[in-house]
Amino acid sequence: MYLTKEQEAMLSGEKGETMAKCIQLTVKIGEIYDAKNLIPIKSAQIAGVSYYTVGDAIFSFFKLLSEGNVKVRVPSWLNPAGMDTEKWKEMCIDADFADKQFQIIQKYRSIGVETTLTCTPYLIGHKPSYGDHLAWSESSAVTMANSFFGARTNREGGPSSLAAAIVGYTANYGMHLTINRQPTILVNVKADITSLSDFSALGYWYGENYQSKIPYFTKISGLDVDHAKMLSSAMASSGSVPLFHIQGLTPEANNIDLAEVDEKVSFTNDDLKQIYEHFNQSIKNPELVAIGCPHASFDDIKTINKLLKNRNLLDEVEFWIFSSRKVANEEKAKSIVLNLESKGIRVYTDTCMVVSPAVRNRFNNILTNSAKAAFYLIKGEKTNVNFLSLEEIMELVTN
Ligand code: F3S
Numbered sequence: 001m002y003l004t005k006e007q008e009a010m011l012s013g014e015k016g017e018t019m020a021k022c023i024q025l026t027v028k029i030g031e032i033y034d035a036k037n038l039i040p041i042k043s044a045q046i047a048g049v050s051y052y053t054v055g056d057a058i059f060s061f062f063k064l065l066s067e068g069n070v071k072v073r074v075p076s077w078l079n080p081a082g083m084d085t086e087k088w089k090e091m092c093i094d095a096d097f098a099d100k101q102f103q104i105i106q107k108y109r110s111i112g113v114e115t116t117l118t119c120t121p122y123l124i125g126h127k128p129s130y131g132d133h134l135a136w137s138e139s140s141a142v143t144m145a146n147s148f149f150g151a152r153t154n155r156e157g158g159p160s161s162l163a164a165a166i167v168g169y170t171a172n173y174g175m176h177l178t179i180n181r182q183p184t185i186l187v188n189v190k191a192d193i194t195s196l197s198d199f200s201a202l203g204y205w206y207g208e209n210y211q212s213k214i215p216y217f218t219k220i221s222g223l224d225v226d227h228a229k230m231l232s233s234a235m236a237s238s239g240s241v242p243l244f245h246i247q248g249l250t251p252e253a254n255n256i257d258l259a260e261v262d263e264k265v266s267f268t269n270d271d272l273k274q275i276y277e278h279f280n281q282s283i284k285n286p287e288l289v290a291i292g293c294p295h296a297s298f299d300d301i302k303t304i305n306k307l308l309k310n311r312n313l314l315d316e317v318e319f320w321i322f323s324s325r326k327v328a329n330e331e332k333a334k335s336i337v338l339n340l341e342s343k344g345i346r347v348y349t350d351t352c353m354v355v356s357p358a359v360r361n362r363f364n365n366i367l368t369n370s371a372k373a374a375f376y377l378i379k380g381e382k383t384n385v386n387f388l389s390l391e392e393i394m395e396l397v398t399n
Contacts, residue, residue: 001027001030001031001035001036001037001038001171002036002037003027003037003038004038007023007038007167007169010022010023010167011023011024011027016068016069016070017067017068018064018065018067018068018069018070018166019068019070019166019167021064021068021163022070022162022163022166022167023038023163023167023169025159025160025163026038026160026163026164026167026169026170026171027171029160029171030171030172030173033171033173033174034173035171035172035173036172037172038167038169038170038171038172039133039169039170039171039172039176040133040168040169041074041133041134041135041164041165041168041169041170042074042075042128042129042132042133042134042151043074043075043076043077043121043126043128043132043134043135043136044072044074044075044076044077044134044135044136044137044156044161044162044164044165045076045077045078045079045121045134045135045136045137045138045141045161046076046077046078046079046108046113046137046158046161046162046165047079047137047138047157047158047161048079048137048157048158048159048162049078049079049080049081049082049104049105049108049117049158049355050079050080050081050082050101050351050355050356051081051082051097051100051101051104052082052097052355052356052357053082053355054104054158056100058104059103061159062104062107065107065111066107070111070166071111071112071166072111072112072113072162072165072166073165073166073167073168074165074168075114075126076112076113076114076162076165077113077114077116077118077121077126078105078108078113078114078115078116078117078118079117079118079119079137079138079355080117080118080119080295080322080350080351080352080355080356081101081104081105081117081350081351081355081356082097082101082351082355082356082357083097083098083101083350083351083356083358084348084349084350084351085101085102085105085117085325085349085350086349087346087348088101090346091348091351091356091358092358092361092362093356093357093358097357105117111166113162113165116324116325116326117324117325117349117350117351118295118323118324118325118326118349118350119138119140119141119294119295119352120141120144120229120294120295120297120324121141122141122144122145122148122149122225123225123295123297123324123327124324124326124327125326127149128145128149128151129149129151130149130150130151130251131150131151131152132149132151132152133151133152133153133170133176134151134152134153134170135153135154135156135160135161135164135165135170136153136155136156136161137155137156137157137158137160137161139155139233139236139237139240140229140232140233140236140237140294140372141232141294142154142155142156142236142242143232143233143235143236143241143242143243143244144228144229144232146175146181146242146243147228147232147243147244147245147246147250148225148228148232148250148251149251150250150251150252152175152176152181153170153175153176153242154170154173154174154175154176154242155236155240155242156170174242175242175243181214181243181252182214182256182260182261183214183215183216183244183245183256183261184213184214184261184262184263185210185213185214185215185216185261185263185264185265186215186216186218186258186261186263186264186265187206187215187216187217187218187265187266187267188218188264188265188266188267189202189217189218189219189220189266189267190266190267190268190269191267191268191269191271191272192269192272193220193272194222195369195389195390195391196226196227196230196300196369196389196390197230197276197369197370197371197387197388197389197390198272198389199223199227199228199230199231199234200230200231200233200234200369200370200371200372200387201234201272201275201276201371201387202231202234202267202272203230203231203232203233203234203235203236203238203241203371204234204235204237204238204275204371204372204375205238205267205271205272205274205275206235206238206239206241206244206267207234207235207236207237207238207239207240207241208238208239209239209265210239210241210265211239211240211241212239212240212241212242213241213263214241214242214243214244214245215241215244215245216244216245216246216247216253216256216258216261217244217245217246217247218247219246219247219248219249220246220249223246223249225297226297226299226300229294229297230294230370230371231244232244232294233293233294233370233371233372234370234371234372234375236372237371237372237375237376238371238375275371275387276387276388279371279374279378279385279386279387280386280387280388282384283367283386283396284365284384285316285365286317286365286366286367286386286396286397287316287317287318287363287364287365287366288317288318288319288320288359288362288363288365288366288367289317289318289319289320289366289367289368289393289397290320290322290353290359290366290367290368290370290373290377291304291319291320291321291322291368291369291370291390291393292320292321292322292323292352292353292370293322293352293353293354293368293370293372293373294370294372295322295323295324295327295352296321296322296323296327297323297327298327298330298332298333300321300323301321301323301327301328301333301336301337301340301347302336303390304321304340304345304390304394305336305339305340307390307391307394308340308343308345308394308398311394311398311399312343312344312398312399313343313344313345313397313398314397314398314399317397318344318346318363319344319345319346319397320345320346320347320348320353320359321340321345321346321347321348322348322349322351322352322353323347323348323349324349324350325349325350327349328347328349329349352373353366353368353373353377354372354373354376354377359377360377360383363383364382364383364384365383365384365386366383366384366385366386367385367386367388367393367396367397368385368386368387368388368393369387369388369389369390369393370387371387373385374386374387
């Protein structure tokens with residue numbers, strides 16, 4: 001692999017042992033994937049934050065970092081943690097867990113990572129630009145960055161995105177190369193896709209059937225950033241799709257020669273119905289509504305408030321919205337959040353239903369409008385999760 005003089009110096013330990021270890025990891029990954037060189041990145045988005053998912057192993061990793069006294073060299077942001085950093089007691093998180101979680105967040109902060117604690121950095125002012133090279137690790141954000149924004153990132157692991165943030169480079173392979181961004185399947189979308197959950201169902205269907213192949217979807221009307229985030233997150237969970245194109249909508253769709261795409265499939269109303277039926281074997285007495293996978297935008301929060309109108313939440317149901325602190329604290333969101341909270345709906349930030357123990361440890365019957373959340377909450381657990389549209393959920397849990 002070609003390395004610049006600066007990169008060689010890092011690798012030889014001239015900039016310290018920790019920097020050398022970080023670039024070794026970046027180079028090693030590049031060698032595995034036959035990368036010709038390392039490229040500078042504009043930003044890093046780092047997963048591996050929730051103490052629930054990373055456990056104590058992360059502290060030995062941090063020890064290595066501390067010894068080197070390193071800092072990140074590019075803007076770097078954190079994925080959600082295992083709890084709301086202010087309302088963790090309300091979420092029934094125990095003090096030991098909270099203590100460990102605060103230590104993890106503090107460690108990232110000390111090396112210069114902005115503790116955004118969200119999987120949707122693009123909703124809080126960190127939109128990547130077309131053609132930017134990034135090292136992002138949250139799978140839904142990776143697919144969003146590649147598809148909706150036309151930026152370029154592989155699906156990094158937590159450690160590899162952190163290493164890239166520290167050295168400022170990533171290996172030039174996979175999604176960084178134009179040749180790998182061509183679609184191999186044309187999906188004729190015949191189904192009536194309207195709600196956020198429909199987009200999530202489409203993504204789930206695609207990922208489950210075609211794994212990591214890049215799709216080109218025929219025109220889907222009305223796709224905005226919230227629809228795209230549902231589509232991205234679902235296809236990156238049932239499969240590992242890093243990029244999609246949509247006719248007339250996504251930034252690279254116009255450059256594609258469809259004559260080169262051999263496989264053609266259709267997504268019909270029957271397929272859409274089957275995805276909902278796959279999750280909704282039986283709707284038992286719901287205990288929790290979990291919305292905000294990926295993290296809710298201001299528009300998502302506003303829609304819930306609108307659907308609630310003069311209705312009230314059933315006493316026996318908890319309703320939790322997960323969002324980023326920045327979105328929930330925005331001036332325009334404050335009165336809406338207050339209104340929702342006055343009706344018993346809780347808005348939690350910094351965390352989510354999947355990476356916090358608060359959901360799985362307490363609730364068995366959950367409703368969500370996210371196929372990704374349903375997929376992870378149901379996995380290997382006794383939890384009964386129903387995947388419905390927001391409108392259907394509101395009908396079920398309010399009077
Ligand atoms: Fe985000 Fe958690 Fe879903 S990190 S994409 S809300 S599983």
